[in-house]
Amino acid sequence: MSHLVAPSLLSADFLHLKRDVEILNNSDAxxxxxxxxxxxxxxxxxxxxxxxxxxKGITDKPLDVHLMIVQPEKFIAEVAAMGxxxxxxxxxxxxxxxxxxxxxxxxxxxxxVTLNPHTPVALLKDIIQDxxxxxxxxxxxxxxxxxxxHNTLSKVDDLKNLIVQKNAKTLIQVDxxxxxxxxxxxxxxxxxxxxxxxxxxSAENPSERIHQLKRL
Numbered sequence: 286m287s288h289l290v291a292p293s294l295l296s297a298d299f300l301h302l303k304r305d306v307e308i309l310n311n312s313d314a315x316x317x318x319x320x321x322x323x324x325x326x327x328x329x330x331x332x333x334x335x336x337x338x339x340x341k342g343i344t345d346k347p348l349d350v351h352l353m354i355v356q357p358e359k360f361i362a363e364v365a366a367m368g369x370x371x372x373x374x375x376x377x378x379x380x381x382x383x384x385x386x387x388x389x390x391x392x393x394x395x396x397x398v399t400l401n402p403h404t405p406v407a408l409l410k411d412i413i414q415d416x417x418x419x420x421x422x423x424x425x426x427x428x429x430x431x432x433x434x435h436n437t438l439s440k441v442d443d444l445k446n447l448i449v450q451k452n453a454k455t456l457i458q459v460d461x462x463x464x465x466x467x468x469x470x471x472x473x474x475x476x477x478x479x480x481x482x483x484x485x486x487s488a489e490n491p492s493e494r495i496h497q498l499k500r501l
Contacts, residue, residue, distance in 0.1 A: 288472050289315035290498045291349050292491075293460070293482030294340075295331055302336075303343055305486065310345045312492040313499045316370070317346040318460070318480045323354035326378055327426045334363055341368040351399065351460070353426050354378065358385045365392035373397035373420050373458075376404055386415050397458070401426060402434050406443040414453045418478070419444055423471075424461030433462025438474050445475035469501045 292314050297305040309317060317340070322331040341348065347370035352360065357374040358381075364372045372394045379385045382398065389396040397418035398409065402425060409419065421440050424431035441457055448455050459471050460480035468479050479498055488494035 288476060288499075288501070289478040290495055291316035291318040291458070291478055291480045292485045292495060293318040293320055293480050295320045296482035296486040298486070299332075305491075306340065306344050308491050309495075310343075312495045314346055314495050316349040316478070317344050318349045318351060318482075321350065321352050321354060322426075326355045326375065327353045329428055334367060337367045347371070349373070349397075351397075351420065352378075353399075358388060361385075361388050361392055365394055369394055371395040371397050371418060373399050373418065375399045375401065375426075376408060377401055383412055383415065386412065399426075400440075402437070406440055406447060409444075410447060410451070413447055413451050413455055416453070416455045418456040418458055420458040420460055420480075422461055423459050423463070423467075426461075431462055433464075433467045437461075438470055441471060441474045441476050463498075465497055465501065468498055472501050 292309055320331055322329045324330040348368060349371045350364050350369040351373040355378055357378055372389045374385055376398050386396045395417035397420055398416055399420040401422050421437055423434050423437035444457055456477040457475060458478035459476045463479050463481040464484045485491050485494050
């Protein structure tokens with residue numbers, strides 16, 4: 286499978302959100318990545334269900350929802366109701382991860398689990414076969430535009446080995462500091478999905494920037 290690109294709406298112009306979503310609709314983007322932050326689990330607040338419910342009426346792209354919040358299991362029904370294709374929760378935020386993953390699947394969504402930069406891949410060995418995707422944060426979560434943490438390349442390699450070892454079908458997604466240089470390195474070591482925010486939306490031509498990421 287060729288790799289996928291999921292632009293992050295966090296870096297869009299929220300005064301012209303419909304315009305930016307239309308740009309993505311007409312681009313090579315595969316998914317639309319939505320970062321939901323609560324100001325508790327991460328030191329920032331982004332957007333919530335009112336914005337996401339509006340998005341489902343104007344986007345053609347599958348919604349990839351990344352909850353950077355405490356107790357994400359409380360919002361599984363709401364995420365499903367707003368039409369999400371993928372619900373991604375943090376390993377660090379879930380006391381009962383197996384229960385949460387299967388509750389997500391029971392609502393008809395794909396289940397993803399995110400690891401912060403300091404969290405080792407090995408902690409997923411007992412659940413990797415239940416996961417549709419693992420998101421590796423290649424920056425500390427909470428803010429866009431940060432510098433890529435190069436140790437992520439080793440983590441992608443470790444995760445790929447774990448997936449093969451367990452005969453799982455899990456996708457590997459990476460978010461943070463993704464550009465043409467780091468994106469190529471990530472794809473070469475086995476990343477399946479690249480999330481890019483500021484790199485896409487700061488471009489004069491975001492559609493062309495997405496196309497370039499797809500061609501890596």
